[in-house]
Amino acid sequence: xxxxxxxxxxxxxxxxxxxxxxxxxQIEEGVLTSIIxxxxxxxxxxxxxxxxxxxxxxxKVFFCDENITYLPIHKRVKKGICRSFQIMNIFPKxxxxxxxxxxxxxxxxxxxxxxxxxxxxxxxxxRVEKLLKEVGLMDKRDLPAGTLSHGDQRLLxxxxxxxxxPRLLFLDEPTAGMNPVERVxxxxxxxxxxxxxxxxxxxxxHDMDIVFSLSDRIxxxxxxxxxxxxxxxxxxxxxxxRRVYLGEELFWDKL
Amino acid sequence: xxxxxxxxxxxxxxxxxxxxxxxxxxxLYMTINILILSVFALGFNLLLGYTGLxxxxxxxxxxxxxxxxxxxxxxxxxxxxGAIAGMAAGGVSALIxxxxxxxxxxxxxxxxxxxFGMMIYSLAWKWRDVTGGDDGLxxxxxxxxEIPGILTINMNPMENYYYFVLVISLIAIFILYRIVNSPxxxxxxxxxxxxxxxxxAGISIRNYRLLSFTFAGLYAGLAGSLxxxxxxxxxxxxxxxxxxxxxxxxxxLGGIHTFSGPIVGSILFYLxxxxxxxxxxxxxxxxxxxxxxxxxxxxGGVVIFFTERVWPLLKRT
Numbered sequence: 001x002x003x004x005x006x007x008x009x010x011x012x013x014x015x016x017x018x019x020x021x022x023x024x025x026q027i028e029e030g031v032l033t034s035i036i037x038x039x040x041x042x043x044x045x046x047x048x049x050x051x052x053x054x055x056x057x058x059x060k061v062f063f064c065d066e067n068i069t070y071l072p073i074h075k076r077v078k079k080g081i082c083r084s085f086q087i088m089n090i091f092p093k094x095x096x097x098x099x100x101x102x103x104x105x106x107x108x109x110x111x112x113x114x115x116x117x118x119x120x121x122x123x124x125x126x127r128v129e130k131l132l133k134e135v136g137l138m139d140k141r142d143l144p145a146g147t148l149s150h151g152d153q154r155l156l157x158x159x160x161x162x163x164x165x166p167r168l169l170f171l172d173e174p175t176a177g178m179n180p181v182e183r184v185x186x187x188x189x190x191x192x193x194x195x196x197x198x199x200x201x202x203x204x205x206h207d208m209d210i211v212f213s214l215s216d217r218i219x220x221x222x223x224x225x226x227x228x229x230x231x232x233x234x235x236x237x238x239x240x241x242r243r244v245y246l247g248e249e250l251f252w253d254k255l
Numbered sequence: 256x257x258x259x260x261x262x263x264x265x266x267x268x269x270x271x272x273x274x275x276x277x278x279x280x281x282x283l284y285m286t287i288n289i290l291i292l293s294v295f296a297l298g299f300n301l302l303l304g305y306t307g308l309x310x311x312x313x314x315x316x317x318x319x320x321x322x323x324x325x326x327x328x329x330x331x332x333x334x335x336x337g338a339i340a341g342m343a344a345g346g347v348s349a350l351i352x353x354x355x356x357x358x359x360x361x362x363x364x365x366x367x368x369x370x371f372g373m374m375i376y377s378l379a380w381k382w383r384d385v386t387g388g389d390d391g392l393x394x395x396x397x398x399x400x401e402i403p404g405i406l407t408i409n410m411n412p413m414e415n416y417y418y419f420v421l422v423i424s425l426i427a428i429f430i431l432y433r434i435v436n437s438p439x440x441x442x443x444x445x446x447x448x449x450x451x452x453x454x455x456a457g458i459s460i461r462n463y464r465l466l467s468f469t470f471a472g473l474y475a476g477l478a479g480s481l482x483x484x485x486x487x488x489x490x491x492x493x494x495x496x497x498x499x500x501x502x503x504x505x506x507x508l509g510g511i512h513t514f515s516g517p518i519v520g521s522i523l524f525y526l527x528x529x530x531x532x533x534x535x536x537x538x539x540x541x542x543x544x545x546x547x548x549x550x551x552x553x554x555g556g557v558v559i560f561f562t563e564r565v566w567p568l569l570k571r572t
Contacts, residue, residue: 073451074455074458074460077454077456077457078457083455085451089449089451090448090449090452091445091452093444093447093512094441094445098441098444102452102453103456103457105442106442106458107456111438111442113437113438114434116438118436118438118440160452160456164455164456164457
């Protein structure tokens with residue numbers, strides 16, 4: 001299958017610390033990929049590089065065979081790359097409805113309308129409603145987003161990331177700080193959405209249960225380099241990976 | 256609530272329309288000043304309350320509007336042309352200076368706007384050939400309102416000029432109300448809350464900030480253009496940063512997260528000032544204390560206080 005996204009010798013140093021050290025990576029369309037690694041392995045940096053939050057020192061990023069290494073964030077989004085954040089990033093003072101209206105208006109090229117009120121853009125609101133149903137926040141649409149529970153805020157965050165209908169969607173620790181019930185809810189949603197949507201999901205996760213139950217493919221990062229790359233079963237057997245996760249052996253034996 | 260709001264609005268507009276029938280010249284003069292400050296502060300609040308940018312240089316654009324309008328009126332006596340020229344001057348200068356300012360946010364943005372505002376101030380002082388230096392522009396006529404071949408209205412009576420300012424202000428306020436409720440307005444609120452998330456909605460934050468800044472400049476310029484026909488002069492202090500503080504103060508007083516906040520703040524501003532000035536010439540000290548006091552009591556502004564505290568209480572009883 002064709003590569004949706006490809007990097008060539010992607011490199012980013014913070015001082016002398018290598019956060020991304022000549023990473024060559026391909027992400028295939030329709031394969032739910034997970035990126036794991038110990039703390040400080042460079043997972044979030046990698047996502048930041050691919051989505052445009054930070055720019056690479058050297059190397060290239062291709063999306064659908066087009067060089068996007070130095071494209072600003074908003075142009076990458078228009079090409080079909082979007083993400084959610086590890087640290088909550090929603091519009092806390094706006095209602096859930098308004099939260100989702102912002103990206104959908106942009107997606108439908110309405111953001112530069114100055115006179116007609118938002119509620120009269122009916123085709124936009126139809127889409128917003130559909131998205132509200134998809135993430136299961138229909139009954140909370142009129143609440144200020146900042147007052148939602150943590151789990152619902154994470155759902156909203158995923159909704160915001162999905163709104164521009166991206167071909168490639170990065171979720172940075174979608175279940176961070178959630179209780180087990182919320183976690184299951186999010187997982188079911190991600191699984192369902194990845195099936196229903198035309199989007200390819202790439203997930204950064206700490207929780208191994210999630211990673212192994214959800215992914216088609218796992219990439220293990222360590223000190224800015226790709227340590228292992230393969231199907232979940234292959235990763236489980238990989239000796240290098242086990243060594244990196246030394247101290248978590250008990251956990252690995254459990255699997 | 257909604258019906259009550261509409262009723263209040265209609266009553267207010269009726270009151271403003273009928274004001275000249277019973278009010279003296281001084282009250283009309285005051286009301287014109289309140290309207291001008293309202294338009295000025297509303298434009299400013301598009302930046303502060305909606306986009307999350309605190310500008311300390313809005314007086315610069317106000318003065319650009321005032322000088323442009325004064326210059327035009329000295330050559331071509333047409334009120335409408337003066338207003339258009341003032342608005343254009345405010346908007347264009349905001350577009351140019353904004354291009355440099357919106358690259359930064361928070362305190363850096365505020366400091367940049369402050370220094371650019373003061374640059375305009377020095378320009379007004381030093382460029383004597385154009386601005387008249389410390390004398391300012393004098394003898395600006397209150398030109399008639401003219402649409403060539405259709406109608407001419409003499410603006411010399413205060414009532415007539417009052418109506419002119421009232422109509423222009425109401426149109427400007429109405430347009431701004433539509434803007435803040437439009438997709439563009441919602442996107443600005445998003446930028447205020449989380450710029451990164453808006454960037455990931457596929458929006459160029461910088462361009463939207465610049466647009467917002469330009470709108471604020473247009474409104475400052477329009478407000479400025481209404482002043483010379485009233486005072487017949489334009490002087491450099493209009494561009495001084497203390498004048499930039501006026502919209503900041505009235506917006507904080509009225510509330511930054513409500514549309515009507517700056518208007519209510521402007522009314523309070525002139526009311527308080529008018530009362531204090533009668534007793535002491537050191538009115539600024541007293542005025543400052545009162546504003547601090549009010550801002551501390553009415554958290555989030557006077558308007559929020561009434562809509563979220565007083566109104567629910569009234570409703571319950």
